[in-house]
């Protein structure tokens with residue numbers, strides 16, 4: 152018997168075309184990749200010996216050459232409102248968070264793309280952690296695999312997770328290759344088969360990477376705008392100094408160029424009391440976005456320890472929303488979900504080993520659900 156290689160190849164995050172090439176390199180038929188992808192992602196099987204439509208010899212070879220390795224669930228918490236949050240321990244000891252947000256007609260998984268984040272947005276708790284490293288494609292796709300394996304499947308659906316948003320820890324466009332591989336598997340009918348409108352990449356605005364993304368896919372796009380002018384956005388989202396609003400909006404137009412009404416950008420706008428929530432800001436925002444087919448997601452600020460910002464009153468939020476809707480914008484206010492499970496999980500994730508040597512603080516994910524104000528959950 153041959154000894155397994157020290158680092159067997161993890162097949163979990165490999166898109167089907169790449170896996171087919173890998174099989175050919177091993178002297179196997181490329182179409183075997185489709186069978187293996189189905190076993191792993193549709194049937195949730197990670198043990199090659201159980202992949203019964205492969206020959207025994209191939210199963211044994213795969214067990215020697217490869218693996219299907221998932222992050223470990225360090226903590227699972229269910230909120231009273233149905234939100235579920237996992238702290239996942241990665242092979243190197245780092246931890247990330249993933250959140251599932253159920254609604255009547257869908258189940259949305261909020262996934263992380265990096266351990267920490269390098270972008271330093273001043274109102275974001277992940278930024279306080281500093282940046283540790285990019286997630287691999289298998290660590291990204293592992294979040295959806297694990298969520299599906301843990302959640303009950305609602306009647307009439309094949310899986311619990313119907314939508315994915317890259318709104319967890321990290322800046323997805325700063326982890327381009329892994330992001331694209333993970334999206335490939337999410338959209339692949341042999342894997343998760345999600346439609347491109349059910350996968351949303353949220354970015355703070357890395358313009359060149361956004362253009363590259365548009366060359367390879369057209370999944371839904373959310374942009375963290377948060378300010379209607381460069382002076383303010385420079386302060387809140389420092390990457391704006393490199394890619395100012397005008398360039399960012401031009402890139403949004405390029406990304407959605409063929410989509411018209413079908414492919415609208417969602418602009419996220421965190422509301423910070425006294426900073427960006429005044430009627431003047433709403434008016435500037437209206438002027439800025441007038442020509443762009445878009446939706447606006449208002450996110451009342453989620454406070455975290457040590458942050459200087461304050462969440463505006465509900466009246467201020469409503470007044471801001473009103474100005475936008477009166478101007479004809481589809482505007483949604485996100486209600487925070489899973490409040491009751493945030494703190495405990497955040498403390499655990501605080502044990503992440505941060506190689507940038509910044510003080511470790513609490514990570515708090517934004518498990519939020521877009522709902523109109525006044526609507527019941």
Ligand code: SAH
Pocket residue numbers: 272274275276317318319320321322323353354355356373374375419420421450451452453454455517
């Ligand atoms: N890096 C990506 C994903 C970040 S998280 C991006 O910037 O889009 C998803 C959203 O939560 C972003 O719009 C982010 O700006 C917002 N967010 C971060 N911290 C927040 C806080 N404390 N309160 C409310 N929203 C916050």
